[in-house]
Amino acid sequence: MSSIVNPHDHGHDDHHGAPSGFKRWLFTTNHKDIGSLYLIFALAMFIIGGAMAMVIRAELFQPGLQLVDPHFFNQMTTVHGLIMVFGAVMPAFTGLANWMIPMMIGAPDMALPRMNNWSFWILPFAFAMLLFSLFMEGGGPAFGWTFYAPLSTTYSNDNTALFVFAVHIMGISSIMGAINVVVTIVNLRAPGMTWMKLPLFVWTWLITAFLLIAVMPVLAGAVTMVLTDKYFGTSFFDAAGGGDPVMFQHIFWFFGHPEVYIMILPAFGVISTIVPTFSHKKLFGYASMVYATASIALLSFVVWAHHMFTTGMPLAGELFFMYATMLISVPTGVKVFNWVATMWRGAISFEVPMLFSIAFIVLFTLGGFSGLMLAITPADFQYHDTYFVVAHFHYVLVTGAVFSIMAAAYYWLPKWTGHMFNETLAKWHFWLSLISVNVLFFPMHFVGLAGMPRRIPDYALQFADFNAIISIGGFAFGLSQLLFVYVVYRCVKGGDAAPAKVWDGAEGLEWEVPSPAPYHTFSTPPEIK
Amino acid sequence: MKAYRFAVGWLAAMLPTAALSNSDYNMRQGVTDISQQVYDLHMTIFLICCAIGVVVFAIMFWAIIHHRKSKGVTPAQFHESTKVEILWTAIPFVILIAMAVPATKTLIAMEDTSKADITIKVTGSQWKWHYEYMGEGVDFYSVMSTSQDQISDKEAKGENYLLEVDKPLVIPTGKKVRFLMTSDDVIHSWWVPDFAVKKDANPGFINEAWTRVNDEGIYRGQCAELCGKDHGFMPVVVEAKSPEDFDVWLASQKSAKLEAEQASAALLDQTLPKDELMAEGETVYMAYCAACHQPTGLGLPGVFPAMKGSPVVTGPINDHIDIILHGRPGTAMQAFAKQLSIKQIAGVVTFKRNTWGNDTGDVVQPSQVQARLDAKQEEGK
Numbered sequence: 009m010s011s012i013v014n015p016h017d018h019g020h021d022d023h024h025g026a027p028s029g030f031k032r033w034l035f036t037t038n039h040k041d042i043g044s045l046y047l048i049f050a051l052a053m054f055i056i057g058g059a060m061a062m063v064i065r066a067e068l069f070q071p072g073l074q075l076v077d078p079h080f081f082n083q084m085t086t087v088h089g090l091i092m093v094f095g096a097v098m099p100a101f102t103g104l105a106n107w108m109i110p111m112m113i114g115a116p117d118m119a120l121p122r123m124n125n126w127s128f129w130i131l132p133f134a135f136a137m138l139l140f141s142l143f144m145e146g147g148g149p150a151f152g153w154t155f156y157a158p159l160s161t162t163y164s165n166d167n168t169a170l171f172v173f174a175v176h177i178m179g180i181s182s183i184m185g186a187i188n189v190v191v192t193i194v195n196l197r198a199p200g201m202t203w204m205k206l207p208l209f210v211w212t213w214l215i216t217a218f219l220l221i222a223v224m225p226v227l228a229g230a231v232t233m234v235l236t237d238k239y240f241g242t243s244f245f246d247a248a249g250g251g252d253p254v255m256f257q258h259i260f261w262f263f264g265h266p267e268v269y270i271m272i273l274p275a276f277g278v279i280s281t282i283v284p285t286f287s288h289k290k291l292f293g294y295a296s297m298v299y300a301t302a303s304i305a306l307l308s309f310v311v312w313a314h315h316m317f318t319t320g321m322p323l324a325g326e327l328f329f330m331y332a333t334m335l336i337s338v339p340t341g342v343k344v345f346n347w348v349a350t351m352w353r354g355a356i357s358f359e360v361p362m363l364f365s366i367a368f369i370v371l372f373t374l375g376g377f378s379g380l381m382l383a384i385t386p387a388d389f390q391y392h393d394t395y396f397v398v399a400h401f402h403y404v405l406v407t408g409a410v411f412s413i414m415a416a417a418y419y420w421l422p423k424w425t426g427h428m429f430n431e432t433l434a435k436w437h438f439w440l441s442l443i444s445v446n447v448l449f450f451p452m453h454f455v456g457l458a459g460m461p462r463r464i465p466d467y468a469l470q471f472a473d474f475n476a477i478i479s480i481g482g483f484a485f486g487l488s489q490l491l492f493v494y495v496v497y498r499c500v501k502g503g504d505a506a507p508a509k510v511w512d513g514a515e516g517l518e519w520e521v522p523s524p525a526p527y528h529t530f531s532t533p534p535e536i537k
Numbered sequence: 538m539k540a541y542r543f544a545v546g547w548l549a550a551m552l553p554t555a556a557l558s559n560s561d562y563n564m565r566q567g568v569t570d571i572s573q574q575v576y577d578l579h580m581t582i583f584l585i586c587c588a589i590g591v592v593v594f595a596i597m598f599w600a601i602i603h604h605r606k607s608k609g610v611t612p613a614q615f616h617e618s619t620k621v622e623i624l625w626t627a628i629p630f631v632i633l634i635a636m637a638v639p640a641t642k643t644l645i646a647m648e649d650t651s652k653a654d655i656t657i658k659v660t661g662s663q664w665k666w667h668y669e670y671m672g673e674g675v676d677f678y679s680v681m682s683t684s685q686d687q688i689s690d691k692e693a694k695g696e697n698y699l700l701e702v703d704k705p706l707v708i709p710t711g712k713k714v715r716f717l718m719t720s721d722d723v724i725h726s727w728w729v730p731d732f733a734v735k736k737d738a739n740p741g742f743i744n745e746a747w748t749r750v751n752d753e754g755i756y757r758g759q760c761a762e763l764c765g766k767d768h769g770f771m772p773v774v775v776e777a778k779s780p781e782d783f784d785v786w787l788a789s790q791k792s793a794k795l796e797a798e799q800a801s802a803a804l805l806d807q808t809l810p811k812d813e814l815m816a817e818g819e820t821v822y823m824a825y826c827a828a829c830h831q832p833t834g835l836g837l838p839g840v841f842p843a844m845k846g847s848p849v850v851t852g853p854i855n856d857h858i859d860i861i862l863h864g865r866p867g868t869a870m871q872a873f874a875k876q877l878s879i880k881q882i883a884g885v886v887t888f889k890r891n892t893w894g895n896d897t898g899d900v901v902q903p904s905q906v907q908a909r910l911d912a913k914q915e916e917g918k
Contacts, residue, residue, distance in 0.1 A: 337629060
């Protein structure tokens with residue numbers, strides 16, 4: 009990115025001279041550099057994970073096995089999930105946090121810059137290990153990204169240790185990133201930046217960071233128990249030794265449910281930033297947005313077993329988790345109502361970030377509706393582990409989290425690069441994505457309801473027509489993202505110069521520094537009115 | 538009135554979906570009272586969600602159409618209204634309670650497994666189901682019967698492609714059938730959409746579920762929990778017969794079992810020719826072994842061992858037989874003592890020891906297999 013080596017009005021900070029070339033990126037402790045690294049890494053992983061989705065959709069294009077064998081198919085679904093969750097969505101949000109949080113709160117950098125460097129640079133090794141295991145004898149992990157025991161222990165191949173180690177490293181990276189976010193927000197706010205003046209993106213990330221610190225160690229515990237069960241003769245999840253395979257699921261989803269909010273809360277922050285900008289009107293309920301985010305985060309710890317209704321829970325347990333899950337729709341509804349109320353009687357303009365945000369609101373809500381349906385236990389017995397679930401979580405994660413990341417990228421790209429992106433191409437990217445993503449995921453509701461289980465390489469004939477349509481949508485969506493890569497590449501390389509305040513309705517400290525943002529910003533804290 | 542027209546259009550687009558019950562697009566109403574209740578619950582919640590969606594998106598699109606900057610509007614300055622915020626917290630809450638009441642009722646009914654007329658133990662294993670009629674002495678395995686050629690596109694696909702088995706589970710209509718679910722290896726999930734029954738089969742634990750089927754017929758489902766390589770090839774087929782037909786069927790199963798036992802006993806004194814054993818063995822290998830060890834005998838390196846040149850297959854005969862009979866604990870190799878007859882095992886051992894360049898020349902007789910079974914029983918005493 010060309011945002012660097014531009015001394016500008018903070019030139020006096022550059023007296024130590026930034027190293028150039030590869031060393032600059034390897035040794036960097038600058039939050040903007042590290043943010044860029046995270047974002048580029050996430051984009052690369054998005055493309056790799058997407059390529060795996062293309063393999064899945066190609067095999068499912070028609071009934072019968074044509075391209076891959078079932079064992080490889082299972083590796084694709086597993087690694088696609090792991091890469092998209094841990095390699096694409098989470099690092100993308102961490103990248104946004106690195107770039108934007110210090111600039112939004114008027115801090116010169118993240119609070120722990122060396123740890124920041126380390127938390128990024130261990131990630132490529134984790135994913136290299138995970139990806140290389142695909143090429144080893146026996147292949148990579150093939151037990152689903154949820155790695156249920158005993159499929160992942162007694163019945164997995166010997167490369168499982170690589171998976172475990174890779175997940176450990178990803179977890180360490182996330183925890184360090186989260187600690188950095190918390191310490192930065194608590195300590196480095198500019199004087200006068202009181203809690204209830206924090207931009208919502210910062211608030212949502214603060215809450216996300218606490219979720220990360222709470223649950224990533226639980227994931228580390230789960231993979232460690234898988235490791236010792238498989239290689240060291242323990243029986244955490246083996247009934248023959250006094251363990252319980254269902255306990256694995258409780259532990260996994262105690263991590264896993266907060267994890268899905270980790271991927272969506274920063275998205276709420278992004279949308280709450282962009283919608284007011286292009287509605288040219290203040291966010292309707294700032295305080296209620298903060299409280300709603302906090303309530304969602306708290307509730308996320310008491311709903312995990314709604315992923316496990318068919319495992320054979322007692323009736324009281326099923327009722328508790330059903331009610332608690334339904335309750336989540338209240339604060340989530342508050343958020344959607346808030347965005348709509350913000351747009352109401354505003355003066356809305358439709359730049360690309362706003363287009364993605366509007367699509368987010370509609371399609372995320374659709375995913376929310378199917379989520380509410382899934383919460384109803386008796387109906388969940390029919391939906392569970394079908395394509396209805398696949399449709400649900402892709403609506404909240406692709407048209408939810410990923411669309412918000414794209415909205416954020418278009419929103420702040422001019423600030424990062426100092427150039428405007430090509431608006432025509434970006435609009436093409438938006439409309440192609442919007443149409444293809446719905447061709448891809450909407451029919452999944454139908455095949456799921458009609459009874460197609462997830463994670464199968466081949467299916468009964470009645471699902472054939474829809475699967476062909478879904479695959480076509482998938483290929484179109486995949487190709488459309490190459491356009492995104494091109495738009496970003498062109499914007500980094502050049503384009504019309506962007507002003508300091510790129511969007512006329514935007515508010516926040518990041519718009520008070522020039523575009524591109526100088527290498528060091530807010531070395532002297534700004535004044536907050 | 539654009540938004541109004543939009544809302545009506547949206548609803549009209551949704552209604553045909555609602556009308557398509559028991560279609561390829563919607564959840565099945567099924568053939569039990571419970572499955573009907575679940576379907577009704579599903580449709581109620583779906584329509585409530587549609588209604589909420591119509592209202593919220595109508596307001597949003599109204600704003601998008603009328604409150605756009607290009608129309609030259611000046612933005613309003615209002616924000617925060619405690620009244621509105623309480624309202625939009627309270628209304629969803631009331632709707633949720635309205636949803637929770639019927640859901641709770643149905644769930645309580647679904648979890649009541651008491652007073653069953655008949656109990657069937659369902660055991661999943663990679664990648665087949667085992668059904669045992671408790672107290673009746675009848676049990677059998679149920680394996681997918683779709684041919685490998687259909688899957689690899691070498692043959693036209695049949696009507697029930699991937700949803701057909703060699704021996705379906707048979708249950709009586711109008712009776713409360715209780716299922717006890719468990720597994721021999723990984724977690725499976727037994728699912729028949731028409732009964733609204735989906736329950737995980739966990740190794741080492743027993744789950745309960747029940748159904749009471751109203752209509753005779755054949756009902757098809759699949760394993761719903763990822764259980765390894767052939768998870769997609771593990772169908773569930775249930776045939777519901779009238780109680781009279783069911784009794785006839787159960788009696789025939791008992792006598793068939795008796796006959797099979799007698800046939801096995803008769804085999805003990807016979808010496809079968811190698812050709813017959815090889816032919817038997819090839820059939821068994823393709824049906825039970827090839828999923829993992831592959832038709833080529835090469836296995837999947839790093840996952841399933843090769844049979845070609847394998848030290849077990851070319852080593853001592855008794856060890857080879859024992860592994861097939863009792864499996865290898867801690868690996869995916871399962872025990873076949875209950876799944877295959879002594880003739881089938883004798884056949885498959887002979888086949889493996891004389892195929893793919895394995896040329897031990899060994900011919901294993903059913904009596905030899907029986908001897909190993911007896912030896913194990915002695916050990917146990």
